[in-house]
Every structure is written in structure tokens, then in C-alpha cells.
Amino acid sequence: MNSSFRPPRRPTRQLQLGGVRIGGTAPVVVQSMTNTDTRNVAATVAQIQALAAAGCSLVRLAVLDEAAAAALADIRSQSPVPLIADIHFDHRLAIRALESGLEGLRINPGNIGGRDKVDRVVDAAKAHGAVIRVGVNSGSVEKELLARHGGPSPAAMVESALGHVRMLEERGFYETKISLKSSSVQHTIEAYMLLAGQCDYPLHIGVTEAGTLVRGSVKSSVGLGVLLWHGIGDTLRVSLTHDPVAEPGVAWEILRALGLGARGPELVSCPTCGRTEIELIALAEAVEARLREVEAPITVAVMGCVVNGPGEAREADIGLAGGRDKGVIFRKGKVVRAVRGGDNLLPAFLEELDALLEERQRTL
Structure with a gap:
């Protein structure tokens, strides 16, 4: 969809984080963060691989101490995507991460140490061709700015971020992206829109501490949706108090x-109503589970009414509609198979889905 109503994408300089382009004309990049103990190489690699399979192009991991830093080279050698080290307070961990092959850092230059320590991190980033994300959360704004702005306001967050960016610019470093995150959707939107008018660095967007699966998905969808509609955002993360592998799915939706x-199939399913005579919720969830294995960009419909289903979902590549002890399977609104017996509908549909996917594969 190319809507002339939507404002154009905000122009930014383009960065290269490993093999991933960020900003400029590059597509918006989905990323997430591991929640494993980074010192556990096997568990961390397994989660990185799962995140990549779910649609992440970048993965961030916490580096808390020297033991975690010592595991990074092994983790990086097994990762299918570029990695970003999340560092606080200890500049040595940042340098160790870069020496281990990680392509990016997420730091706050103001808490990494004095000027000499910032110099060392910047020198290492230059030497390794790494990208630095300057990350400011509402809880990390400096006391002086909090006092002047009356709290962690959007203006205070922006001033904090730009102050940290200047520390990098003074050292001739411009391979930078910026994030401003708040648990308040309104503050997040206001902060990014304010920042977008004051620099041309790529922006990583997200609502921090958004909450559990449903609540966090709603808050992230509202906040990120508004920003993206206004052309703001070059990388994004949906932060959930949940299995991180759920995050990229929400981001892609x-x-x-x-x-x-778009990534993979789109599932269209109707809400239940008084006309529904099948176990529509269970049916839709079973189809959704099957589609997790599919990468083809098809549209699949699961409808609860035989009469209206094919018509309401006529644009779907394939769909099903069920009624009492019967159902139909359709392609582009045309019925291709009628099924008797409610228990037979799902197996019959999966057969037709496999046939469609095989046809698509042969035409590639």
C-alpha cells in the first residue's frame, strides 16, 4: 500500500550494522532482545536463532560482566544475524564486545565513564566499523535536566539524547542511531516527534516497559503506529513482558x-456472532499455528459463516467458512471444495493449503 495520505518517510542518513542497512531508503528493521543469561552460550544462541526465525534482523543482548563478555565471541560465531551489546557503566565491556565481533553497541555515553573512557569506546567502534545506539529512557535523564524541565518530560529526554550524541560527534563519530523510550505512549510519541525535527540520525522506536502480552501489544501498536504513520522510525522493538520470540510477530503485524x-501470511478471521455454529476460535488458532511455518506472503481467511464467508473474504488466496456439520473451502471467493462433518473441515483445509503452497513454490 502506497498511501498519498500518509506523510513521507523521514529522511535520515543511512548506517550499516553488519549486513543490515538502517535508515535512508532501507525498510524498517525489526529487532528484539534476548532474556537469557548471556553467560549461557547454548541458551542464548538458541534464543537468537528463534528470534531470527520469527523475523528479527537484529538482536540485542545484555553484557553484565566479564563472564558474559567472555561468551560473546562464541555466541557471535553461531548467530544468523548481527548482534548489539547492551552496556551500562563499564566501558571495558563495550570494547570487549566489539573485539568479539558484535556489530553494535547500545550505550549511554554519560554513564560509561569519563572523557577518556568515551574516547576508548569511540576509537574501538571506529576500528571495528560498529554502530552505536544512544539510548535514553525516561528513568535515565540527568538530574540537572529533570530539575530544569520539571521531570522526565519529552523535552528533557530529547535534550539528554542530543547531549550524549554531541559527545560522539566531538570525537568525529557519526555512525549513530538514537532511541527515546518511555512507558507513557503519549510521552514516547511527543519525544520522538520533537527529536525527529532536530537531527537526521536514524531512530530506534519503542515503548519501554509496555507490559504483558495483550497490554504491551496494544500500547506498542498505538505508539509505534502513530510514529510510523508520520514517517518516524528506522528500527523498532515491541517490548513485552513475555517470551521475546512473541515480539517480532507483533512488530510485523x-x-x-x-x-x-509484510512477512509471511496474513490471517483474516471474523469475530464470533450468533450465526457462528462451529468452534471458530479453536479453528482459527489451529490455522494460525500452521501458518507459523509458512513464509509465502499469502492471505488466509477463517470465517464462521458459510453464507457470508467467501463473499466477505473474497480477496483471500485461500479460506474456509464453516456451518453446522459442514463447511466450504474457497480461493479468491470461489468455492473449490465442500466438506461434510465439522471434524473434517480443518484436515481438508490443510490439504488445500498445502496444495496452494506447492503451486506457489513451482512458479517461483
Whole structure:
């Protein structure tokens, strides 16, 4: 979808983080963060691989101490995507991460140490061709700015971020992206829109501490959706108090809804109503589970009414509609198979889905 109503994408300089382009004309990049103990190489690699399979192009991991830093080279050698080290307070961990092959850092230059320590981190980033994300959260704004702005306001967050960016610019470093995160959706939107008018660095967007699966998905969808609609955002993370592997799925649905990118099938399913005579919820969830294995960008419909289903979902590549002890399977609104017996509908549909996917594969 190319909507002339939507404002154009905010122009930024383009960065290269490993093999991933960020900003400029590059597509919006989905990323997430591991929640494993980074010192556990096997567990961390397994989660990175799962995140990549779910649609992440970048993965961030916490580096808390020397033991975690010592595991980074082994982790990086097994990772299918570029990695970003999340560092606080200890500049030595940042340098160790870069020496281990990680392509990016997430730091706050103001808490990494004095000027000499910032110099060392910047020199290492230059030497290794790494990208630095300057990350400011509402809880990390300096006391002086909090006092002047009356708290962690959007203006205070922006001033804090730009102050840290200047520390890098003074050292001739410009391979930078910026994030401003708050648990308040309104503050997050206001902060990014304010920052977007004051620099041309790529922006990583997200609502921090958004909450559990449903609540966090809603807050992230509203906040990120507004920003992306206004052309703001070059990388994004949906932060959930949940298995991190759920995050990229929500992120991709946000991008799909805005016409900014799609990954895998789109599932269209109707809400239940008084006409529904099948176990529609269970049926839709079973189809959704099967589609997790599919990468083809097809549209699949699961409808609860035989009469209206094919018509309401006529644009779907394939779909099913069920009624009492019967159902139909359709392609592009045309019925291709009628099924008797409610228990037979799902197996019959999966057969037709496999046939469609095989046809698509042969035409590639």
C-alpha cells in the first residue's frame, strides 16, 4: 500500500550494522532482545536463532560482566544475524564486545565513564566499523535536566539524547542511531516527534516497559503506529513482558497494518456472532499455528459463516467458512471444495493449503 495520505518517510542518513542497512531508503528493521543469561552460550544462541526465525534482523543482548563478555565471541560465531551489546557503566565491556565481533553497541555515553573512557569506546567502534545506539529512557535523564524541565518530560529526554550524541560527534563519530523510550505512549510519541525535527540520525522506536502480552501489544501498536504513520522510525522493538520470540510477530503485524512491510501470511478471521455454529476460535488458532511455518506472503481467511464467508473474504488466496456439520473451502471467493462433518473441515483445509503452497513454490 502506497498511501498519498500518509506523510513521507523521514529522511535520515543511512548506517550499516553488519549486513543490515538502517535508515535512508532501507525498510524498517525489526529487532528484539534476548532474556537469557548471556553467560549461557547454548541458551542464548538458541534464543537468537528463534528470534531470527520469527523475523528479527537484529538482536540485542545484555553484557553484565566479564563472564558474559567472555561468551560473546562464541555466541557471535553461531548467530544468523548481527548482534548489539547492551552496556551500562563499564566501558571495558563495550570494547570487549566489539573485539568479539558484535556489530553494535547500545550505550549511554554519560554513564560509561569519563572523557577518556568515551574516547576508548569511540576509537574501538571506529576500528571495528560498529554502530552505536544512544539510548535514553525516561528513568535515565540527568538530574540537572529533570530539575530544569520539571521531570522526565519529552523535552528533557530529547535534550539528554542530543547531549550524549554531541559527545560522539566531538570525537568525529557519526555512525549513530538514537532511541527515546518511555512507558507513557503519549510521552514516547511527543519525544520522538520533537527529536525527529532536530537531527537526521536514524531512530530506534519503542515503548519501554509496555507490559504483558495483550497490554504491551496494544500500547506498542498505538505508539509505534502513530510514529510510523508520520514517517518516524528506522528500527523498532515491541517490548513485552513475555517470551521475546512473541515480539517480532507483533512488530510485523504493525508494519503490515500500515503497509510498511509484510512477512509471511496474513490471517483474516471474523469475530464470533450468533450465526457462528462451529468452534471458530479453536479453528482459527489451529490455522494460525500452521501458518507459523509458512513464509509465502499469502492471505488466509477463517470465517464462521458459510453464507457470508467467501463473499466477505473474497480477496483471500485461500479460506474456509464453516456451518453446522459442514463447511466450504474457497480461493479468491470461489468455492473449490465442500466438506461434510465439522471434524473434517480443518484436515481438508490443510490439504488445500498445502496444495496452494506447492503451486506457489513451482512458479517461483
